[in-house]
Amino acid sequence: MVAAVVIGIGIAMISGDDDDKGGNEAGPSPTATQETGEPSPSSSEEDKDKDEVKLPTVDAKALRLDGGATLASEFKGAKADGGVYVTGFNQVGSKVTWTVNGVKAGSYRFYVQYGIPGEDADATIVVNGKPESRPLNMQNFGNTPKGDWEKGWKETWANVNLNDGTNTIELVCAEGNKCNAVLDQFWLANPE
Template sequence: MTAGNNGASTPEDDDPFGYLYADGQANGAQPPSGGYGYPNSVNRVRPVGTRQYGQPGPAAQAPPQQGVYGQPSAHYAAPETLPGGATTAQSQQPAYGGGRGGGRGRGPNTKGLLIGAIAVVAAVVIGIGVAMIGGDDEDNGGNQADSTPTQAQDNTEPSPSASGGEAEEEAELPTIDAKALRLDGGAAAASDFKGAKADGGVYVTGFNQVGAKVTWTVNGIKEGAYRLYVGYGTPGEDANATLVVNGKAENRPLNMKNFGGTPKGDWEKGWKTTWANVNLTDGTNTIELACNEGNQCNAVLDQFWLEAEPGA
């Protein structure tokens, strides 16, 4: 269709409200009185499609059908193809993958969207976990700060009652050899046969008579229960003696049995060890071993030493 006047009574001239406009009034439009308000307009009823406008001729053709989606229209030209039109980059629309056998295209990739959603959720969960771990670290840090010793505690020296002091105290418990004991009542030092552990193999002999005794004066002892160990030797027979601590005789004699059954008369193989519980006081203590009436004193004496009573 070309621009121009196609004659009177064109569709736009049939505007029933043309009399309301200035151009309609200029063309002589009048309020409707049976017609459309324009000159030469008539109120006729015609079948649809029978009225012809302009010059006689064939009926107007229906507009061409729109082309297939994605195909360029024959009646459309892009602006950049016209003379003087701006050259623009034509964006290519992504085509969805066709169905099986070239059928209708599918919709958006829901699998990709699902994977993306899962990734977002995982990121959120990881972020929450990291935040929680960070909070726990801060809490733990606070507790550690509370438990950190103060400067005064760091500089505090171990007290004498610590385990190290106790170990030193145990190491300082005294031991005495036979020749360092005070000998009375016929007791004397000798080294006629071997086996004594005292310095030089010296032991106390002459103890096998009533009134014989040895005395050990112990200094620097703390009050408590101890074990008194005595090294002795017998000629294959049992012996015993009276134990006196700080002037008080113990109720039970010190047992010096022939443990192990050494053959009678064999002094060198008859060395044994025995012990008794003693209660000592702070400071200086006197320990005596005496041969009194009723004792069996046929024995020789080697070393004396103290050990702490277990559990004391």
């Protein structure tokens, strides 16, 4: 009886809102999607295997930084350990590289926790050396006041296709991007 109640509560907590927002929208934080190691009940073995695999999460400060990207902790609100985030991303050529190991081939949602000063931003996603056709939309969701970095923390996502094993995901400030943003955390989730 107690087990049935616990399972029922767990299912209710996991269910949440089923609205599909499409690509490049705000989404769940890594703590909301990866807090429990428990698989949700599933009717097929394939779904069960996906649920049992914990997908990676990384603080942006642990990524390889190039082109002027550096670390800072001036703005409060970053979720990364110690409140340290990547800054200096607002210049063409700046990039961060995440090497992701041990994933199975397939489509994933690539989530980014970022901060902006009350204005929209975007960047180019490069997966295994191939730029994605659509930029990562780092919009001013919630209309944070202009210049307010501490209230400008947001989340967004884009679909990416990964290979078996090791993959590289780069977020690049390319020509034509608006990159006035700081980067806090990256994570992968299964598409809904």
